[in-house]
Amino acid sequence: MKKFLIKAFAIGFLPSLLLCSFFNCLNFPQAYGLCIICHARDLVNFLVNSLLDMHFFTYGSFLTTLGVVVGSYIGAKTGKKSSPLPGKASKYFFIGFVTSISALLMGMCTARIALLIGWGSLKAIIYLVGVLLGVLLWLHSGIR
Amino acid sequence: MVTQWDSLIAIVSFFIGIVIGYVSQKYTICFISPLKKFLLSPRLLYYQLRANINEFLDESVYPSAIVGSIVALFVLTFLGYQSKQPYLTIGRIVVGFTGALLFGYSSASAGGCLLHLHWKAGEGDKNAWSYLLGFYLGIVYFYLFLEGLVLELIR
Numbered sequence: 552m553k554k555f556l557i558k559a560f561a562i563g564f565l566p567s568l569l570l571c572s573f574f575n576c577l578n579f580p581q582a583y584g585l586c587i588i589c590h591a592r593d594l595v596n597f598l599v600n601s602l603l604d605m606h607f608f609t610y611g612s613f614l615t616t617l618g619v620v621v622g623s624y625i626g627a628k629t630g631k632k633s634s635p636l637p638g639k640a641s642k643y644f645f646i647g648f649v650t651s652i653s654a655l656l657m658g659m660c661t662a663r664i665a666l667l668i669g670w671g672s673l674k675a676i677i678y679l680v681g682v683l684l685g686v687l688l689w690l691h692s693g694i695r
Numbered sequence: 696m697v698t699q700w701d702s703l704i705a706i707v708s709f710f711i712g713i714v715i716g717y718v719s720q721k722y723t724i725c726f727i728s729p730l731k732k733f734l735l736s737p738r739l740l741y742y743q744l745r746a747n748i749n750e751f752l753d754e755s756v757y758p759s760a761i762v763g764s765i766v767a768l769f770v771l772t773f774l775g776y777q778s779k780q781p782y783l784t785i786g787r788i789v790v791g792f793t794g795a796l797l798f799g800y801s802s803a804s805a806g807g808c809l810l811h812l813h814w815k816a817g818e819g820d821k822n823a824w825s826y827l828l829g830f831y832l833g834i835v836y837f838y839l840f841l842e843g844l845v846l847e848l849i850r
Binding site: 599 | 697700701702704705706707708709710711712713714715716717718719720721722723724726727730731733734735749752753754755756757758759760761762763764765766767768770771776778780781783788790791792793794795796797798799800801802803804805806808809810812813814815816817818819820821822823825826827828829830831832833834835836837838841842845
């Protein structure tokens with residue numbers, strides 16, 4: 552039960568609450584505390600807008616994705632590492648490219664889907680069914 | 696120009712990110728693996744649930760995130776926040792569902808969700824860094840060439 556409570560606090564409770572404690576909730580979409588694609592988009596577009604004077608859509612300079620990388624680096628240094636990803640780097644580059652475009656089409660990632668389900672969102676449930684079907688397609692494809 | 700507001704967002708989100716990254720790495724959190732497990736052996740999950748509910752909850756990702764989110768919503772409601780469901784359009788749902796299908800397929804072939812690949816990169820995995828390079832270039836590509844088309848489809 553301890554692991555469950557830690558995960559619930561770190562992934563569900565903390566991101567949703569802290570964002571609203573420091574800033575006004577109404578400035579952001581629902582359950583915006585943890586969304587890797589949204590925060591990565593905000594960071595990239597903020598940098599592009601600042602450096603190239605363009606006007607891409609952004610909610611601000613979110614550094615959550617950088618924090619995740621730093622946090623896991625600390626975790627890996629103090630604890631054990633998981634097994635490395637198999638396959639070629641070029642394959643992962645292509646998959647990363649496709650995944651970011653598909654996640655932007657959806658407007659959220661699986662982490663935010665879970666948070667939004669907690670907030671009673673119908674859209675998140677529909678998208679979770681879509682993701683589930685996508686995984687099912689992959690499981691039945693020859694690539695696997 | 697960077698305002699005080701932007702700096703505050705950056706600092707708060709960075710520290711939230713560190714906590715999320717640390718916990719994700721420690722407990723190998725992934726939002727795609729449970730879906731794979733569910734599709735491959737739903738009976739096994741059912742038997743795990745019946746055998747020991749505490750162990751099942753410890754291994755779970757979705758239930759913990761959902762419970763944490765619900766508690767946060769209760770606290771926010773108590774503090775005076777009013778949650779409103781956004782208006783859904785057919786175009787938005789169709790485009791989003793197509794994206795979700797593609798996202799599920801590509802994430803399953805990558806071996807994990809976006810959060811998983813980010814904490815994997817923090818561990819120093821070269822393939823995860825390669826994935827992140829493609830991921831961030833994909834965002835720039837989307838906003839340069841695809842955003843207009845998607846906005847047309849949503850309308």
